[in-house]
Amino acid sequence: MTVTETQPNTPLEAGAETYFACTDLHAYYGESYIVQGVGFSVRKSEIVALLGRNGAGKTSTLRTIARAGQPELKSGEIFLDGDAIHRMSAFQASRAGIGLVPEDRRIIAGLTVEENLQLAQIAEPKGWPLERLYEHFPRLAERRRQEGVTLSGGEQQMLAVARALARDVKLLLLDEPYEGLAPVIVQEIERILHEIKSLGLTTIIVEQNAIAALNLADRAIILDMGNVVFDGTAQAVLDNAELRQEYLAI
Numbered sequence: 065m066t067v068t069e070t071q072p073n074t075p076l077e078a079g080a081e082t083y084f085a086c087t088d089l090h091a092y093y094g095e096s097y098i099v100q101g102v103g104f105s106v107r108k109s110e111i112v113a114l115l116g117r118n119g120a121g122k123t124s125t126l127r128t129i130a131r132a133g134q135p136e137l138k139s140g141e142i143f144l145d146g147d148a149i150h151r152m153s154a155f156q157a158s159r160a161g162i163g164l165v166p167e168d169r170r171i172i173a174g175l176t177v178e179e180n181l182q183l184a185q186i187a188e189p190k191g192w193p194l195e196r197l198y199e200h201f202p203r204l205a206e207r208r209r210q211e212g213v214t215l216s217g218g219e220q221q222m223l224a225v226a227r228a229l230a231r232d233v234k235l236l237l238l239d240e241p242y243e244g245l246a247p248v249i250v251q252e253i254e255r256i257l258h259e260i261k262s263l264g265l266t267t268i269i270v271e272q273n274a275i276a277a278l279n280l281a282d283r284a285i286i287l288d289m290g291n292v293v294f295d296g297t298a299q300a301v302l303d304n305a306e307l308r309q310e311y312l313a314i
């Protein structure tokens with residue numbers, strides 16, 4: 065059963081408010097049918113927490129949206145700011161403004177922090193200039209000459225987020241940005257994400273630390289077995305112990 069708080073799975077015809085929408089996504093890893101009809105929409109400047117238990121399909125959904133090779137999208141539509149992302153390659157989707165920050169962060173070895181950021185700006189469309197990135201990520205400014213892969217886990221996460229912002233990102237997709245980080249570092253990244261939120265960047269955040277994600281997010285979408293089982297406000301999830309127990313085990 066789908067629990068509905070606000071309009072669920074609102075397709076594009078919902079009107080000008082909808083900035084991002086995916087409808088009825090079906091995606092496979094080889095023969096494995098994993099994303100099984102996911103659909104939801106995101107308004108401009110909204111932060112949506114995409115939650116669910118281990119294996120619910122959160123990472124697969126983000127990868128499908130970013131048009132990563134796997135899982136393979138077999139049917140469904142993805143629109144961002146009027147562009148048909150479902151017809152694009154990963155490269156084209158990135159150029160259209162999809163900014164995926166994967167769980168493993170993918171900092172490039174052999175390059176300094178600054179070179180990692182510069183590499184993101186080698187092609188148009190560019191996002192924030194370096195000075196602006198360093199303003200929001202002072203730790204990266206301090207370590208700009210250090211090789212990226214030698215940063216701490218938290219600093220690498222900051223670099224991964226900064227690198228996404230170095231592109232002209234319209235939809236930021238964060239896959240477990242707090243994973244494996246000490247609470248004090250989580251707080252620092254939270255502070256940065258709140259800053260980014262105040263600047264109005266549209267974001268989807270996947271996080272095991274559901275409470276932290278819900279505190280940041282406006283809305284929440286809960287996945288279970290590759291499909292959406294809840295679409296509503298973040299507050300509604302915080303207020304609903306039964307729902308959290310059933311789908312998030314918290």
Ligand SMILES: Nc1ncnc2c1ncn2[C@@H]1O[C@H](COP(=O)(O)OP(=O)(O)OP(=O)(O)O)[C@@H](O)[C@H]1O
Nearest residue numbers: 093096098116117118119120121122123124125134
């Ligand atoms: N490369 C792959 N090949 C085959 N199956 C995969 C692959 N990656 C993920 N899966 C399967 O797809 C399902 C959803 O996985 P996914 O990683 O999207 O879940 P998740 O919600 O991100 O979980 P977690 O909270 O553990 O990160 C799982 O059953 C997983 O085993």
Ligand SMILES: [Mg+2]
Nearest residue numbers: 122123124239
């Ligand atoms: Mg995952």
